[in-house]
Amino acid sequence: MTEIVALEALVARIAPGQSLAIPVDSSGVAMAATAALLETGISDVRLICVPISGMQADLLIGAGAIASLETSAVSLGEAGGAPRFTAGVKSGAFALRDSTCPAIYAGLLAAQKGVPFMPIAGIIGSDLLNVRPDWQVIDSPVGEARKVVVVPAIAPDVALFHAPEADRAGNVRIGRHRELAELAYAAKRTLVTVERIVDRNLLETEDSAAGVLPSLYVDTVAVAVRGAWPLALWDEYPADEAEIARYAAMARSEEGFRAYLSTFLSHRKQVA
Amino acid sequence: MSAERERREILIAAIADLLDGIRHVAVGASSPIPATGAMLLRARNELCGKPPVRISILGSQAHNFFTNGGIELFDCAAQGRVDAFFLGGGQIDGEGNINLVGTGDYPASSVRWPGSFGSAYLYHLIPRVILFREEHSPRVFVPKVDFVSARAITPEVPRRGGPHALLTNMALFDFDRKAGRFALCSVHPPFTPADIRENTGFDYDEPEVVRETPRPDAATLSLLRGRIFDELAETYPAFARAMRQAA
Numbered sequence: 296m297t298e299i300v301a302l303e304a305l306v307a308r309i310a311p312g313q314s315l316a317i318p319v320d321s322s323g324v325a326m327a328a329t330a331a332l333l334e335t336g337i338s339d340v341r342l343i344c345v346p347i348s349g350m351q352a353d354l355l356i357g358a359g360a361i362a363s364l365e366t367s368a369v370s371l372g373e374a375g376g377a378p379r380f381t382a383g384v385k386s387g388a389f390a391l392r393d394s395t396c397p398a399i400y401a402g403l404l405a406a407q408k409g410v411p412f413m414p415i416a417g418i419i420g421s422d423l424l425n426v427r428p429d430w431q432v433i434d435s436p437v438g439e440a441r442k443v444v445v446v447p448a449i450a451p452d453v454a455l456f457h458a459p460e461a462d463r464a465g466n467v468r469i470g471r472h473r474e475l476a477e478l479a480y481a482a483k484r485t486l487v488t489v490e491r492i493v494d495r496n497l498l499e500t501e502d503s504a505a506g507v508l509p510s511l512y513v514d515t516v517a518v519a520v521r522g523a524w525p526l527a528l529w530d531e532y533p534a535d536e537a538e539i540a541r542y543a544a545m546a547r548s549e550e551g552f553r554a555y556l557s558t559f560l561s562h563r564k565q566v567a
Numbered sequence: 568m569s570a571e572r573e574r575r576e577i578l579i580a581a582i583a584d585l586l587d588g589i590r591h592v593a594v595g596a597s598s599p600i601p602a603t604g605a606m607l608l609r610a611r612n613e614l615c616g617k618p619p620v621r622i623s624i625l626g627s628q629a630h631n632f633f634t635n636g637g638i639e640l641f642d643c644a645a646q647g648r649v650d651a652f653f654l655g656g657g658q659i660d661g662e663g664n665i666n667l668v669g670t671g672d673y674p675a676s677s678v679r680w681p682g683s684f685g686s687a688y689l690y691h692l693i694p695r696v697i698l699f700r701e702e703h704s705p706r707v708f709v710p711k712v713d714f715v716s717a718r719a720i721t722p723e724v725p726r727r728g729g730p731h732a733l734l735t736n737m738a739l740f741d742f743d744r745k746a747g748r749f750a751l752c753s754v755h756p757p758f759t760p761a762d763i764r765e766n767t768g769f770d771y772d773e774p775e776v777v778r779e780t781p782r783p784d785a786a787t788l789s790l791l792r793g794r795i796f797d798e799l800a801e802t803y804p805a806f807a808r809a810m811r812q813a814a
Contacts, residue, residue: 319637321596321626322637345637346637346684346685347681347682347684366682367682367683367684367685368667368681368682368683368684369681369682370681370682372596372597373597376680376681377681380679380681381679384669384674384675384676384679385675385676385677385679387674387675391674393668393674393682393683394682394683395683395684395685395686395687395688395716396637396641396684396685396688397638397641397685397688398687398688400637400638400641404638415688416645416688416691416692417645417687417688417689417690417691417692417726417728418687418688418691419691419718419721419723419724420687420691420715420717420718420720420721420724421683421686421687421715421716421717421718422668422673422714422715422716423683423687423716426673426674441724441725442723442724471633471634471635471636472636473634473635473636473637473638473639474636474637474638475636476636477636477637477638529628
């Protein structure tokens with residue numbers, strides 16, 4: 296059964312050393328939970344960005360919370376490059392596993408299907424194959440004779456994201472953001488923060504059920520109002536561009552980052 | 568500002584021409600000029616009764632018809648359902664390879680960029696990839712990229728995708744996939760072929776007479792400055808506003 300708990304209890308279920316999968320900025324990023332997680336002093340997280348990340352990954356990196364990073368890119372979008380990511384790569388602060396977007400989705404799909412790897416088109420010729428020895432080029436064993444890249448399954452210990460609402464049974468509305476379902480199908484446990492809990496059953500009609508991740512795949516839900524801020528949450532609020540730009544400027548230096556982080560954590564506490 | 572607008576309008580019109588004949592173009596996030604070029608083509612086709620054009624702009628709600636999550640663009644591309652796409656690069660070399668990762672020795676790069684995104688995959692699979700990079704300088708256009716995020720040609724593996732053209736602030740190049748080389752196609756006013764040679768770090772072919780990239784005609788400009796900037800405002804409000812204010 297899905298448990299509905301307080302935000303602090305939700306993040307307490309993420310342990311040092313675990314792999315943590317997070318979605319792209321436009322898909323519902325659990326920023327309030329990220330703040331609460333950083334408050335616990337978490338370390339050694341093996342972060343997996345599905346398939347890229349921005350401020351969330353940069354905050355976790357800057358705070359020294361991660362041991363390794365698998366991603367197709369880390370960028371603040373319009374606000375420019377991700378400063379702590381860039382600095383961390385240069386100093387070797389974490390083990391980096393550069394990827395490409397569809398390879399991450401394919402790895403999750405393999406985990407969802409309970410198979411060790413997934414073949415994927417394209418990629419051949421890229422230097423990514425040299426820096427990712429865990430990816431292999433094989434001759435297709437079936438069908439037409441051709442070379443194909445295979446990537447290993449990605450089964451995160453924990454998936455964490457934010458959505459507009461869940462019902463009391465733990466069904467979560469994800470709209471057309473099906474990548475969130477893919478995260479949940481592949482992960483061993485899924486933690487979701489939501490703007491609100493609704494009394495109606497989200498699986499009641501075909502109309503609403505089509506946009507819902509069933510509670511079968513949802514372990515824990517917590518309410519976090521404006522839980523994606525300063526990032527956007529679809530149909531709810533736009534990104535706070537000024538705040539993201541402020542982060543981009545401050546995070547250029549280690550001291551600036553520390554100052555930003557401490558106000559970010561206290562701001563999130565006030566909202567909670 | 569109005570010179571800036573003219574520069575952008577030349578790029579937008581050039582993109583619409585490069586996309587002519589396609590059915591479905593996808594545009595990555597944070598790409599206002601490619602998105603505007605795609606919208607111009609869509610409006611133009613509609614007005615002159617040509618087949619309709621589908622546009623998928625990542626990050627847009629209004630100009631996005633995908634409903635199967637982040638993987639859908641990649642699945643569509645693998646099946647041949649996407650005809651055109653745009654890629655850039657921190658470095659682009661004379662063989663059309665692009666680098667989105669960084670310069671120097673991997674992984675402790677001297678300059679590190681965000682990462683390869685979906686390039687390694689999409690470059691292979693989408694037939695008409697337009698390389699678009701506004702900065703035209705020898706630090707971008709290098710003889711050989713330091714890291715190949717996505718390779719332009721792979722003789723050892725058959726593929727559908729690859730570079731179609733390279734568009735910059737100064738010029739438009741064609742790409743010959745057999746030779747694996749760029750050829751200068753046209754130069755945007757006020758630049759000259761000598762400017763291009765000086766600012767391009769790789770070797771390329773050059774015809775005896777290099778034409779000037781045409782300025783968009785009056786009909787194109789009125790379409791662009793009217794309806795297109797309206798359509799664009801949903802996804803790129805700041806860009807649409809800046810283009811309007813320059814008027």
